[in-house]
Amino acid sequence: MTMRSLSVSMPRDLLGIEGLSAASISALLDLSETYIDTNRSLVKRRDTLSGRTVINLFFEASTRTRTSFEVAAKRLGADVINMEVAASSVKKGETLLDTAMTLNAMLPDALVVRHQDSGAVNLLAQKVNCSVINGGDGSHEHPTQALLDALTIRRRKGKLEGLLVAICGDILHSRVARSNIHLLKIMGAQVRVVGPATLMPTDIDRMGVEVHYSMRTGLKDVDIVMMLRLQTERMSGSFVPSVSEYFRFFGLDEEKMKVTRPGALIMHPGPMNRGVEIDSAVADDLQRSVIHEQVEMGVAVRMACLDALIGGRRNALPGAA
Amino acid sequence: MANASDGRPVAYINARLIDPSADTDQRGAVLTGDGKILDYGANLFSGGAPYGIATVDCRGHCLAPGIVDLRVHTGEPGEEHKETFDTAGRAAAAGGVTSMCILPDTEPPFDDASLIEFVARRARQVQRTKMYAYGALTLGLKGEQLSEIGLISEAGAVAFTDGDRPIASAQLMRRALYYAKTFDALIVQVPQEPSLSTGAMNSGELATRLGLGGNHKLAEAIQLERDIRLVEMTGGRYHASKISTAEGVDIVRRAKARGLKVTCDTAPHYFALNEIAVGDYRTFAKVVPPLRAESDRLAVVEGVSDGTIDCIVSDHRPQDVESKRVPFALAEPGVVGLETLLPIALELYHNGQMTLPRIWQRLTTTPSRLFKLPGGRLEKGAPADLVLFDPDIAWVIDPDKFESKTGNTAFDERPTQGRALMTVLDGRVIHRDSSLWPETVAA
Numbered sequence: 001m002t003m004r005s006l007s008v009s010m011p012r013d014l015l016g017i018e019g020l021s022a023a024s025i026s027a028l029l030d031l032s033e034t035y036i037d038t039n040r041s042l043v044k045r046r047d048t049l050s051g052r053t054v055i056n057l058f059f060e061a062s063t064r065t066r067t068s069f070e071v072a073a074k075r076l077g078a079d080v081i082n083m084e085v086a087a088s089s090v091k092k093g094e095t096l097l098d099t100a101m102t103l104n105a106m107l108p109d110a111l112v113v114r115h116q117d118s119g120a121v122n123l124l125a126q127k128v129n130c131s132v133i134n135g136g137d138g139s140h141e142h143p144t145q146a147l148l149d150a151l152t153i154r155r156r157k158g159k160l161e162g163l164l165v166a167i168c169g170d171i172l173h174s175r176v177a178r179s180n181i182h183l184l185k186i187m188g189a190q191v192r193v194v195g196p197a198t199l200m201p202t203d204i205d206r207m208g209v210e211v212h213y214s215m216r217t218g219l220k221d222v223d224i225v226m227m228l229r230l231q232t233e234r235m236s237g238s239f240v241p242s243v244s245e246y247f248r249f250f251g252l253d254e255e256k257m258k259v260t261r262p263g264a265l266i267m268h269p270g271p272m273n274r275g276v277e278i279d280s281a282v283a284d285d286l287q288r289s290v291i292h293e294q295v296e297m298g299v300a301v302r303m304a305c306l307d308a309l310i311g312g313r314r315n316a317l318p319g320a321a
Numbered sequence: 322m323a324n325a326s327d328g329r330p331v332a333y334i335n336a337r338l339i340d341p342s343a344d345t346d347q348r349g350a351v352l353t354g355d356g357k358i359l360d361y362g363a364n365l366f367s368g369g370a371p372y373g374i375a376t377v378d379c380r381g382h383c384l385a386p387g388i389v390d391l392r393v394h395t396g397e398p399g400e401e402h403k404e405t406f407d408t409a410g411r412a413a414a415a416g417g418v419t420s421m422c423i424l425p426d427t428e429p430p431f432d433d434a435s436l437i438e439f440v441a442r443r444a445r446q447v448q449r450t451k452m453y454a455y456g457a458l459t460l461g462l463k464g465e466q467l468s469e470i471g472l473i474s475e476a477g478a479v480a481f482t483d484g485d486r487p488i489a490s491a492q493l494m495r496r497a498l499y500y501a502k503t504f505d506a507l508i509v510q511v512p513q514e515p516s517l518s519t520g521a522m523n524s525g526e527l528a529t530r531l532g533l534g535g536n537h538k539l540a541e542a543i544q545l546e547r548d549i550r551l552v553e554m555t556g557g558r559y560h561a562s563k564i565s566t567a568e569g570v571d572i573v574r575r576a577k578a579r580g581l582k583v584t585c586d587t588a589p590h591y592f593a594l595n596e597i598a599v600g601d602y603r604t605f606a607k608v609v610p611p612l613r614a615e616s617d618r619l620a621v622v623e624g625v626s627d628g629t630i631d632c633i634v635s636d637h638r639p640q641d642v643e644s645k646r647v648p649f650a651l652a653e654p655g656v657v658g659l660e661t662l663l664p665i666a667l668e669l670y671h672n673g674q675m676t677l678p679r680i681w682q683r684l685t686t687t688p689s690r691l692f693k694l695p696g697g698r699l700e701k702g703a704p705a706d707l708v709l710f711d712p713d714i715a716w717v718i719d720p721d722k723f724e725s726k727t728g729n730t731a732f733d734e735r736p737t738q739g740r741a742l743m744t745v746l747d748g749r750v751i752h753r754d755s756s757l758w759p760e761t762v763a764a
Contacts (some may be wrong), residue, residue: 018530097646117648118532119602138650140532175532201529202537 010308013125013132016141017182025150025187031304032151032297039075039299048311049078052109056082057099058135059115064270065135065145068295069112072302076311078109096120097127104128109310113137118175131309139173145269146179148301150187152294153224156265161188164261166218167209168194169228169250169277172201172239176269177228181207194218195250198239199230215250220259226267227252230277243276253279257288265290329375330354331748333707334366336379340699341386341681351384353705356747361699379709382742383677386685387419387706388662389697391586392562392634394484394655396726397443399428404639404726406440410449411724412659414752417708417741418635419450420689420696421659425457426484432457432468434476441477449751451696451706453479458497458508464488467497474504479692480560482509485609485654489515491547498557507558507691512544512569513610521650523596523611531602533649536611542568549576552583560691561585564630565610567620574629584691585629588636589665590656590731592621598731604645604652606731608636625683626674632688633680635662639727657725661732667712667739677712705748712739714757 010024017025038044054073056066066082073080085099096115103111110131113121118138125132136142154160165184171177171193184191185208192210193200205211212218219225230246240246252266266282266289274280283289331353338349338361350365351358352374370376390413396403413421423440425431431440437454444452456478460466470481481501487510488494497508517540522528524535545561549572552559564570564587576583590598590608595615598606606612624630638655645652666684669675689697696706718735720728744752 096648115648117650119650120648122602123646123648138532138648178530178532202524202535203526204529206526207530 012309014143014305014309015122015125015132015134017143017146017179017186018141020186022186022188025147025183028147028301028304028308029151029154031308032147032300035300035303036297038303039296044075045077046075047077048307049073049076049109052078052310053107054078054080054110054112054306055103055108056080056112056135057103057114058082058084059096059113059120060136062114062136064295065114068298069133069135069302072299073306075299076303076306078306096124100124100127104130110306133305133309136175138175139178140175141179141182142175143179144298144302144305145176146183147305148294148297149180149226149267149269150183151297151301152267152290153265155297156290157223160184163189163223164192164221165189165224165226166192166194166212166222167226167228168215168218168252170199170230171195171204171228172199173231174228180226181209185209192218192222196240196246215252215256216259219256221261222264223261224265224267225252225257225260227278229269229271230273232273232276247276251275251277251279252282254281257282264288267291267294270295328355328748330359331375331377332366332371333377333379333384333709334370335381336384336709337381338363338699339383339385339677339681341678341686342698342700344678344682346677351699351707353707353745353748356705356749358699358701358703358705360701382709382711384707384709385677385681386697386699387708387744387746388417388684389688389692389694390418390421390635390637390659390662391632391688391692392424392588392636393421393659394424394638395427396639397427398439402726403641406443406452407447407449408724408726409637409659410447410452412637412657413450414744414746415724415741415754416635416660417663417710417744418659419706419708419744419746420453420694421450422453422455422479422692424484425455425482426462426486430457430462431455431473431478432460432462434469434472437473437476437478450746453477453692453694455479455509456481458483458488459493462486464490464493467493467500470497470501470506471504474506479694480507480509482562485511487511487513487515487544491551494548495551495555498551498555498559502555502557505558507560509560509562510544510548511562511609512541512548514540514543517543518610521607521611522599523613525596525614527596527599531599531649538566538568538613538617541566541610542572545569545572549581549583552576552581553579556582558582559584562634563588563591563610563636564621564624565591565613566617570620570624570629574624577629584631586632586634586688587621587625587630588634588658589662590636590658592618592625593665593668594618594731599649602649604647604649605656605729605733607649607652607654608656608731609654622669622674625669626679631683631691633662633666633683634688635659637725639725640729641727645729655729656731657720657723657727657729659725660723661718661730663708663710663741664716664718664737664739665732668737670712671738705745707745708741709743709745709758710739710741711757714738714740716740
């Protein structure tokens with residue numbers, strides 16, 4: 001499938017889920033489906049993005065996301081350059097724009113950008129001529145993660161609309177939570193956020209979610225449990241008192257899963273802290289845990305995003321085949 | 322054009338005279354000479370222009386005391402690429418500001434009497450708007466040790482503050498208020514409880530959506546409540562700057578009702594904008610404290626209107642492009658305000674929320690009285706510091722046309738009404754908008 005298969009027009013950039021229409025999200029998920037078959041076939045490579053250049057510009061370390069984008073771009077035939085800019089060398093914000101302008105002069109077709117500051121990717125997108133895909137910015141958005149989560153859910157449950165989803169843990173610092181809240185709400189799911197009050201952003205309920213401070217009430221009758229990674233440096237002092245206390249009250253285990261709806265799925269964006277936010281017994285439960293499937297869907301979703309943003313425009317050029 | 326730099330009398334006739342002290346807005350005239358106001362009033366020159374005296378026909382436009390701005394950051398010394406005394410003075414004159422108080426958070430900070438004298442010397446050199454300096458409340462603005470409040474007062478500091486850095490220690494604030502009483506010095510604080518005000522924008526739904534750290538509005542309330550308790554204990558003079566929340570307005574209102582020596586100010590961005598102006602990570606709308614919710618904005622309007630908020634300040638803080646064109650959390654806070662202070666303050670008039678004399682009380686008479694400055698009022702013998710303005714003229718704010726060295730305004734492209742036509746300092750014309758106010762008759 002190419003861009004021509006998309007029944008809706010895509011913006012130049014993918015900076016976040018907020019603002020996308022249900023039709024755009026559905027079209028991206030549909031396109032992603034076709035790439036699952038590609039990825040599962042013996043010959044995975046396509047020439048959709050042949051001659052195109054994709055630069056992965058990562059200001060924050062992330063092997064998983066960066067590799068997923070790299071695999072996706074290469075399977076579409078693009079030339080991929082990985083740039084990891086150590087956070088310590090980017091003390092001044094103008095370095096971000098200097099780097100962007102330099103790369104822009106090399107005429108890439110897409111920049112995949114991860115940055116530790118919210119809004120940094122939006123700022124960068126204003127300064128370059130190519131498509132920009134947000135690979136995660138601060139606590140703001142991580143749109144491809146939300147899309148891959150949605151694809152995973154849709155394949156397992158056959159729909160998104162009407163499902164009851166609990167997003168659990170460190171909501172305050174999570175870009176994954178924000179993108180997922182936007183997407184799930186747009187697609188008609190009901191969303192709960194569950195976690196300690198210290199890790200709950202102000203006025204999160206005004207984003208149309210139910211707020212629970214107890215896993216027992218938060219997980220009751222849910223179809224999907226999305227666990228979030230808790231960074232261990234946040235475990236002491238001001239946010240939560242200790243790892244053991246956090247796991248006791250907010251870590252996911254068999255006992256807490258009992259109140260969920262039968263057939264409830266367990267998700268996690270990875271990498272997991274076993275024994276902190278999730279117990280190994282549920283993380284490795286092949287019946288309910290779709291954590292590895294999420295990783296697989298990630299490549300398909302990123303192929304679809306790259307195709308929709310830069311493959312489609314190539315196809316739209318006069319004289320293109 | 323009449324220009325009384327030689328001290329000869331000048332009659333400003335046919336004016337709509339705004340007298341904040343008398344709370345009047347009526348036709349009248351002003352006579353200046355020797356840099357002072359010699360006479361003024363509704364009946365002055367009612368029979369026509371006096372023979373043989375240089376005359377400015379104000380053509381019915383508003384004539385009022387020049388604005389006294391209590392809160393101006395200059396880049397000088399230390400960050401002259403952002404602003405100098407010269408460019409700040411030009412911007413002030415263009416905005417109708419005839420006196421300004423310069424904050425001490427420069428490099429080096431004004432924590433020594435010699436730096437206060439430096440400001441006075443530079444102000445004399447550039448010969449623009451009158452410039453006064455705050456003294457730093459603590460050495461190096463570190464919030465640890467009191468500066469030489471007595472000596473710095475003697476050198477001419479108008480008040481004491483650590484600029485945008487609130488005094489975290491209650492003990493230090495208590496001692497500052499006690500000690501400053503000896504010199505009748507005013508302590509100025511931006512009330513923000515430091516550990517609650519680390520976020521980049523107002524705490525709430527928008528910050529959550531944008532993934533930005535929130536500065537909770539209670540940071541203002543908590544610090545204000547603490548400081549007011551200390552004022553009550555010490556009997557010191559205290560002025561809270563940049564009130565931004567409904568709670569803050571209410572706390573000051575109650576403190577005043579109890580007879581405490583507490584005053585406060587706010588800046589136009591807190592009554593003309595709300596947090597939505599941050600929009601898509603718009604760093605030009607990043608200020609300290611942050612822009613708040615609409616309910617807070619309305620409360621600030623009410624506070625200015627009923628006099629709970631005593632003064633309106635520009636909070637002029639120039640920032641170069643490199644300080645603003647970065648991710649929101651990393652961007653330096655601040656907006657330039659000298660050239661937008663008058664038109665944005667006039668929105669309160671156009672919206673029917675305040676009369677012109679009342680607005681001018683907040684801009685001139687009250688700040689002048691609180692800081693014991695000579696300007697800011699129509700009074701025989703007072704400095705002839707005046708602004709002639711048209712409150713109705715429509716224009717669109719364009720930072721490219723600013724006199725300020727930088728254009729970091731949150732009001733870019735805002736359609737507005739009201740503009741200074743001419744600014745007079747000690748009887749001398751320091752600004753004239755030639756596009757709006759062509760040369761007039763001088764007898």
